Structure formats: C-alpha cells, structure tokens
Amino acid sequence: MQEKRKRRIPVFVKLLIFLVLPALLITGAFYWVGTYYREEDKIYPNISIAGTDVSWMTHSQAVEALNLSDFEEKVNKTSVTIIFPDASEVTITGEDIGLTNDAMSIVDTAFSIGRGQGFFKDTISFIKRLYSEELYLDIHKIYNNDIIHVKIIRFTEEYNNRLATTKPVVFSDRILITKGAGQEPAEAIVLKDLAYIGLFESFETGEPVEIIYILPETKPDVDTIVDLHHGIHVPTISAELDLETLTVSESTVGVHFDMMYAVELLNATETGKTITVPIEYTMPDTTQEYLESLLFRDLFGEQTTWVHGSSDRVTNIKISSEAINDLVLLPGDEFSFNDVVGVRNRPKGYRPAGAFIGGETATVIGGGICQTASTLHAAIVDTELLITERHPHSQRVPYLPRGRDATVYWGRLDFRFVNNTEFPIKIEFELDNRNLTARVYGTIIDNFPTPSQPIPAG
16 A cells, blocks of 8 residues: 655745744734724823823823913912012013913824824834833923013113112202112113013912012212212301491301211112211301390399489489490490590580589589499499499499499599400490489300399489
C-alpha cells in the first residue's frame, strides 16, 4: 500500500498566512481602537490646562474642572490704587479693564488636538498621545489695554498740571511749600507699569494693592524760598519819641521765617510732597501804644495854695500861671520862671498889688506872682527833679510852710529847675475859686522820680 503523500502548503499561502493575517489583526485592532476606544467627544490623553489634567474629559467636564467661577471672583476683587505725593490717587479695577481669560478657547484647543484629519490620522494621533509626554496648555488673561492707558494718562496730566501751577500758600502762621512744583512731572509710562504690576499682584493674591508713587527727586527751589522771605519779611521796629514834635513813631511787629530750616526741610522731603514752615512774629521792645501811654502818664508832684488878697493880686496870679500852664520840658531842658512868664507890666494885663520888698510890703505891678512860683516849687521840691535856683521870701508867706516857697524878681531873682528824666514833663496850673493848683506830669521809670505828696494849703 502506497503511503499517502503529504500535501504541501503553497508558498503564497504561507505568505498570506504570515503577512496578511497579522495585517488583518492589526487593522482590526486599529479599527477597534479608532472606533470603540477613542471616544470622539473626549479630550485626548496626556493633556492639561493650567495645571488641571483634562484627559478623557468632555468639553463641559473640562470647563467645570477649570472652575472658571474662581477666576470671575478674583476679577471682582482685583484693584490697584496708585497714591501720589499730594495724597491724590487713581484706582483701576479688574472690571474697569474688562479683565477676563481665554479658558473657553483653550478648552476648545485641547479638544481639537489630534482631531480633524480623518479617521486614520486622528487614530494615529490618538495612539501617539497615549505614549507622549504631558502637553501643558495655559490660560491667558485678556484685558483692555486702552482703558489703562487713557486713565493713567488723564490722571497724570491732571496731577502734573496741579504740580506745575502749585504756588506756596501763605497763612498767618505758616507757609505751605510743595517740593518740585513746576519742576519734575510724574511719568505716565512708569505709572502704567506700576498699574500692570499692581493689577496682576492683586489678581493673584485676591487682595487690593496700594502703590505709593514717588516722583523723581528734585532740588529745592531756593529762589522761591528767598522770594517768599522778601515778600513776607517785616523788620522789627520799636517806637521812638520825637522830642521836637512830641509824637511817637509807629512800631512794627517783625514777621519772618527761617529760610535755612525751609531749605533743610525741602531737602529731606520727597518731590511732590508739601512742607509746612512756621511764620514767626517778633514783638518790638517798645510799641507805639505803650510809648504813647507813657507820655505824661505819672503825676510827679501836686500842690494847691489859697490865693488871698485883692482881686488885682488874683489877676496877676492868673496871668502868670496861665503863661506856664501846659508848658512841656524835654529831657535836659531847664525851666526859668522869668523866661517863661516874662516882664510883668501893664500891657500884659498885670496890675498893682502887694509884694514883699526888702522885708517890707509894697505895691508893685505884678504883685503876688511869687505865689505862682512858690506853688510850683512846692509841687516839685520832694521829687528828684533838679532845682538849680530858688530863693526864699524875706518873710514867712501865709500860703505855704517855710522852706517850700520861692520868690522871684525880674532881672535879679529866678526860680529854675531841670528836667533830668528820660521823658518830657508837663506843667499844669489851675485857678479855681482862689485855689491855685500846680501839677507836674511825667513818666516814672523804676520809681524815678518819686511823686511828692500834696501839702494842704496854709
């Protein structure tokens, strides 16, 4: 019996088995991956957005995972305030600039990665993503740059205009000087950078940000300070007495400020800030009101005597006392009874009346005027006014005690004294119902001279 001959598998069949079958298996697996494993409504693997892994998420799941509501809450809290040296400020908020993000667009981008090239290429891209490194996508902030620009530019211009036109303000007790007024303006480009930095910091921290803006340093305007000093400086002037006119000059309260202190204060102050310089007042040593109040303020001495005798004698005393009344003696002046009263004669109205002559009583023109001289002598004898000539009567007079009288005689006997005080003195006489009163007024400084006590009429 013949053995059955083994059937050989043709070569092409072997080739078909070893080549086509794997290809079919691979194709089937590829088709299965592309059709069943790769889901067309989910993001491919190994993709993250802003640190959040969104692999295998649907579009809506990815949006939810990114928690965009947190972003909106941060936007509501985002603000930067730039404070200027004069305490003015500009505030920009996240809402002002329309701060938002491109998260939705990035989710769209993540979802579109590996898609849109056809079944075969999309499946290839999917398989590659299974074994590729993580693909990181970032969310970007979107805002209106023009709003920041316009707001900063406008505020900077307003501030610079204020600074340029700021003048020193003078009050009664102080001066306000702004450093750098009209010199170094604020720079808008610097302020814009500060605004961006502050806004992004505020967004990250969730807290408002304040930034102190410091102007570029400038030198103090010394000329301004000097001009100010010239404008307000008033020298301190004490009142003075004009001895010729007996008038008192005006006194002036000094007004000034410390220029060196102002310059040092400006040196230590930031540009744009305002300093306060106190105004100082210096009272004069002697004011006009005070000096005027001193003139004839004090009663040096006073004496009243009773005028006895005839009406002619009273007339003579009246004429002689009126000649002296309101007489002012300047410091150093000497009073002379004879020089002031002059010759006693009829043309002046003097009449014959009794007088002591050589120890006896006689009738002479102007008799009785010695009582005028004696009353004035008695008024000053107890003061420190310097009496330079005085003669007593040859007999006791009835109107004054001994030692207080003074006799006069034209061309021979006089009554004289010197105003040895620092102020003018004034002599007043009053004749009232035969009461003759002499008063001497001046100014007592340091109890000199000492007023006398009036002596009762004898």
